[in-house]
Amino acid sequence: MNPYLDIIIRSTAVYLFMVIALRVFGKKELSQLNTADVILILLISNSVQNAMVGSNTTLWGGLAAATVLFIINFILKKVLFKYKKLNDFMFQKPQILIHNGNLDFNILSELSITSDELKEAMREHGVEHFSDVKLAMLEVDGNISIISGEKNLRQTHYKRKRAHKNLNRIN
Numbered sequence: 001m002n003p004y005l006d007i008i009i010r011s012t013a014v015y016l017f018m019v020i021a022l023r024v025f026g027k028k029e030l031s032q033l034n035t036a037d038v039i040l041i042l043l044i045s046n047s048v049q050n051a052m053v054g055s056n057t058t059l060w061g062g063l064a065a066a067t068v069l070f071i072i073n074f075i076l077k078k079v080l081f082k083y084k085k086l087n088d089f090m091f092q093k094p095q096i097l098i099h100n101g102n103l104d105f106n107i108l109s110e111l112s113i114t115s116d117e118l119k120e121a122m123r124e125h126g127v128e129h130f131s132d133v134k135l136a137m138l139e140v141d142g143n144i145s146i147i148s149g150e151k152n153l154r155q156t157h158y159k160r161k162r163a164h165k166n167l168n169r170i171n
Contacts, residue, residue: 003056004064011052011068018048019076023090094145095138101131101149111138121146 052065080087095107097118108118118136121144127133134149 003054003061007053007056007061007064008068010054011065012072014048014052015069015072018044019090091140094140096135097138097144098130098133098136100135101129101133103130113138113144118144 053061080090095111097104097108097111097113103118121136122128122130122133125146125148127146127148132149133146135145135147137145139145
């Protein structure tokens, strides 16, 4: 087999695996990387390098693998734009956390968002009480968007921190 065709097939397989793995394990958690996340990314990249290029450690082999990754990423974005059902599967929808001061406890529990985390997002944007929030949403990129109930509605964003094992319960 042609060594560059081998790199193309291997790189494609690794790319598709990583896209599926991020979908399964939740890319929302990657919106704000902590030390453990950075280490995980570095270890994953190191572990899949040989799977992509095999024994070919030449400059051309590395460039071929990188080119394939860029091309696949470009094609995937075009396909996701064209096919809504596939896009909906790959990317989660924004979730409403608070609407007109009413918390959606089911969604908060499902997303493992603690009351402390939600209160921190509100304080970050000068909102003191849940009743002052017209709309709070967890965006697809992991941000919590808050629109206050003030007359001069302003939208602000809070970068969600990674959830911890010992979660506080929503009050």
